[in-house]
Amino acid sequence: MAADLEVVNLFIIAGGTLAIPILAFVASFLLWPSALIKVYYWYWRRTLGLQVRYADCGGYRFCYACRGKPGMRPSILMLHGFSAHKDTWLSVVKYLPKHLHIVCVDMPGHEGTTRTNTEDYSIQGQVKRIHQFVETIRLNRKPFHVVGTSMGGNVAGVYAACYQKEICSMTLICPDGIRHPCETKFDNHLQDLEHSNYTLNIPLIPTTPEEMEDMFRLCSHVRFKIPQQILQGLVDVRQPHNTFYEEVFMEIVGEPSRYALQEHLHLITAPLQVIWGKKDQVVDVSGAAVIAALLPGCRVDLLENCGHSVVMERPCRTAKLILEFIILQQDTRGGTKKSY
Numbered sequence: 001m002a003a004d005l006e007v008v009n010l011f012i013i014a015g016g017t018l019a020i021p022i023l024a025f026v027a028s029f030l031l032w033p034s035a036l037i038k039v040y041y042w043y044w045r046r047t048l049g050l051q052v053r054y055a056d057c058g059g060y061r062f063c064y065a066c067r068g069k070p071g072m073r074p075s076i077l078m079l080h081g082f083s084a085h086k087d088t089w090l091s092v093v094k095y096l097p098k099h100l101h102i103v104c105v106d107m108p109g110h111e112g113t114t115r116t117n118t119e120d121y122s123i124q125g126q127v128k129r130i131h132q133f134v135e136t137i138r139l140n141r142k143p144f145h146v147v148g149t150s151m152g153g154n155v156a157g158v159y160a161a162c163y164q165k166e167i168c169s170m171t172l173i174c175p176d177g178i179r180h181p182c183e184t185k186f187d188n189h190l191q192d193l194e195h196s197n198y199t200l201n202i203p204l205i206p207t208t209p210e211e212m213e214d215m216f217r218l219c220s221h222v223r224f225k226i227p228q229q230i231l232q233g234l235v236d237v238r239q240p241h242n243t244f245y246e247e248v249f250m251e252i253v254g255e256p257s258r259y260a261l262q263e264h265l266h267l268i269t270a271p272l273q274v275i276w277g278k279k280d281q282v283v284d285v286s287g288a289a290v291i292a293a294l295l296p297g298c299r300v301d302l303l304e305n306c307g308h309s310v311v312m313e314r315p316c317r318t319a320k321l322i323l324e325f326i327i328l329q330q331d332t333r334g335g336t337k338k339s340y
Helices: 002-031 033-048 086-093 123-136 151-162 185-195 209-219 228-253 260-267 286-294 315-334
Strands: 051-057 060-067 076-079 102-105 144-149 167-173 272-277 299-303
Touching (some): 060 086, 060 123, 076 086, 144 151, 151 167, 167 315, 209 228, 272 315, 286 299
Parallel strands (some): 076 102, 144 167, 272 299
Antiparallel strands (some): 060 102
16 A cells, blocks of 8 residues: 555656646747747757857857868858748758768848848848858868858859859759749739838738748748747747848848849859759749859759748758769769768
8 A cells, every 4th residue: 555655656746747847838838939949949959969159250240050070071051041040951950961060150130140230231241241250260261062042042152153262062042133034922022012112011021920821831832730829939039120131121132132143153163053942932943044054064953842941841852962962072073982
């Protein structure tokens, strides 16, 4: 009987112990979903072995996550898209070898990187800042591979054109900055915005859970079932930055940023890989043909049943394609096969 009571007491104690974190999780999910999202990213970075670091230069601070150390193989610099952050790349980093040196930086003004009222957030302005970051952490001690998606793809392409000797190879994922022949759903939204003198809501800057869901539908061909609480949490996380996002948006859709990548393509000398979702509703996949026509030697990988958010929709495939391309370029230059 005494033993039975002890067992019962153990179950009660164990149940009480487990109830605390469970209740805390439920409370966070229901009451503070934005806090839960931040913890989620922190846990994922920790699991993948990424460390958050800061680089200071002349009063300007860059926030970035990195893994591995520079070695014989090229380092990989990853540039995220508009209104995103360094953790955008976590799903791709998961499928890359742990010994590769990977750097995911918060773009100028985004997340943990310094934001100022006098900053130039045009594509050219962001290129200058990213170069400052590269020099500060001495990433350009030898040529590196740069990856950019959407706005980050525009920046990555212009960077490669302006600093040719620093780039050994590059991957652009659904890059902005191209005059694509076919219009998209987002192009129609943009025309409506221009006609309204930008008084309508910008689809890429949601202010409600419903608008957040609409943004996911616009950016992703794959339909993710996201709970209402998480949608609200994502809105809450972004809400304080919406004025800044509007400023950046106006910069990158204006001249001379809108077609900056296309205007710099002829200056790119590094081997180029283009990855694009065939169902992209933001930047039409026809842009890949434009790039291929101007740079005939580039490699183009088009993904079936995939939209603009390639990194989120096809992380494993994306990582595999990037790695294959880097290995190919290393083999071509070195004449020997390197183990990754």
